[in-house]
Amino acid sequence: MAPYDNNEYMLITKVRTIAKLGSCDVNSVNDLYSVSLELRNYSQYLPHNQKTIDMSNGLFTMVDELHKKKDPSPAYCNAKLNIIGKSAETMQQAVGVRPR
Secondary structure, three states: OOOOOHHHHHHHHHHHHHHHHOOOOHHHHHHHHHHHHHHHHHHOOOOOOHHHHHHHHHHHHHHHHHHHOOOOOHHHHHHHHHHHHHHHHHHHHHHHOOOO
């Protein structure tokens, strides 16, 4: 297991926060995409970090699906943001308990 990483936790928190704000406008979705991509890239080569890498990849895939959707309905977008937010919260719980 990788040790606790402030930067990784901060990026997960940003993803969760953007998702919880529940805005489906283009700028918010683009911000969510950018931060989730940054998280995926940041976590990718940290040693002993495979579980977080897998979770980051899964989270990015969910965000990417929303990002690629042309004019998503409000219901779809809100449901997707809810799923993304819950996934990010689960990641926070997993990453937050790592030894410092």
